[in-house]
Amino acid sequence: MTTGVAIIGGGASGSLTALAMAGVPGLGPLTLVDTGGAFARGVAYSTEDPVHLLNVPADRMSAFADQPSHLLAWLAARGESADPEAFLLRRQYGAYLGELLHATGDRVRRIVARVDALAPEGPGLRLTLAGGEALEARAAVLALGNFAPELPPGWSELPRRLAWRSPWGTAGDWPAPDAEVLLLGAGLTAVDVVLSLDARGHRGRLHLLSRRGLLPATHPPRMLPPLQLGARPRGLRALVRLFREASAREDPRAVLDTLRPELAAMWRGLSPVEQRRFLRHLRTWFDTIRHRLAPAVGARIAALEAEGRLVRHAGQLVSATEQGGRLALRIRPRGSRALAVLTVDLAIPTTGPVMDVRALEDPLVRSLLASGQARPGPHGLGFATSDQGAVLGPLHDRLWTLGGLRRGDLWETTAIPEIRVQARALAGTIAAALGTRPA
């Protein structure tokens, strides 16, 4: 098999890249390869659960940055409500991206397969698929997205009915309605699982365990207008002071929203030591304000807490063992030396996607790192990339990436408002690169 550009990963990032490339001449045939075949939808928009909402308002979720009303027009054309500030169902958004991808017809060939390795072949690349088949391409884009959460040590030896291996259970897995369940992690993935259990009529107590016991903030009912924040200082300390002082006068969510378009530049302006300090001391706090819940979701979570059906714990899991058919979890509460024991019927890992590529078991990531074709980005977050998204290393003229794999270089790179811009830019960059090379 041969192609012009192979896009590895068919989730939202890969599909937005294919959409952007479909209209650009000079790229040759386009092939989108995805392990599970969840084309366009990927991890975030595959859910069929009607309680899973977008966490970004509709007017910021258009597939095309230069057509901000595109999604709203799509909704209106289907006779659906097109409130720019609405938080749509994630499955609705998956249908939107799916329809756009479908409309590219034969221009984008889709293959359900896992790419396990790639290597230079003449001026292009040879991709090895899991079954041993090969795909030759002039260039490739890595759009590998969200990797499953890391499991605590010894977790895989526990029976599956007591300890799920991933946050996304299948229909047969759901616990009995009165089961007591612990979720490891208290971010957006944990909230997804709480909502799914709640919608299924779950009555048993749900526990959320995270180091600080913080939940994501909730979006205000209407978007807050941007603020006048004055000149942006340089350096982490000064930026934190700016944020603190502004947040004493204004809603911290509005402060962050005002700074959001500049976050990548701010991150790049920090020294490696400052970036490390941010990751160690400020990241959790930043994430709770940055990654928010839709208002309806925030209200439901608050109600569950008020009823005592959802309980938050701040601390660290020390061990998990089977005990009398249940799971005994030893926890070190935050700020305490003594251990506490919590016994539950099921524990679910919801710590969010792994971002350090050095910790991943993924065959393609491992082979790229082992062969030196890619190297870890700053702090191991994704790959080291050029300003244009080329994967730095021997394949920099034919291998590019976007989205989560650029986290170390850009930090703010995993949501649609950033991904759609990167996808469009890559289409132009790769067309220009291939234009100077013999086919």
Ligand SMILES: Cc1cc2nc3c(=O)[nH]c(=O)nc-3n(C[C@H](O)[C@H](O)[C@H](O)COP(=O)(O)OP(=O)(O)OC[C@H]3O[C@@H](n4cnc5c(N)ncnc54)[C@H](O)[C@@H]3O)c2cc1C
């Ligand atoms: C639960 C959740 C909710 C979110 N909600 C929002 C939201 O409301 N708004 C927003 O802007 N952002 C949201 N995000 C952020 C989200 O990451 C992006 O919007 C976007 O979905 C990322 O898409 P992706 O294609 O990069 O990743 P993914 O969806 O993870 O897709 C990557 C795809 O690559 C495939 N793949 C990986 N390795 C290989 C390989 N070796 N060979 C072949 N295929 C491979 C995987 O099977 C997968 O299908 C959410 C994220 C999550 C996890």
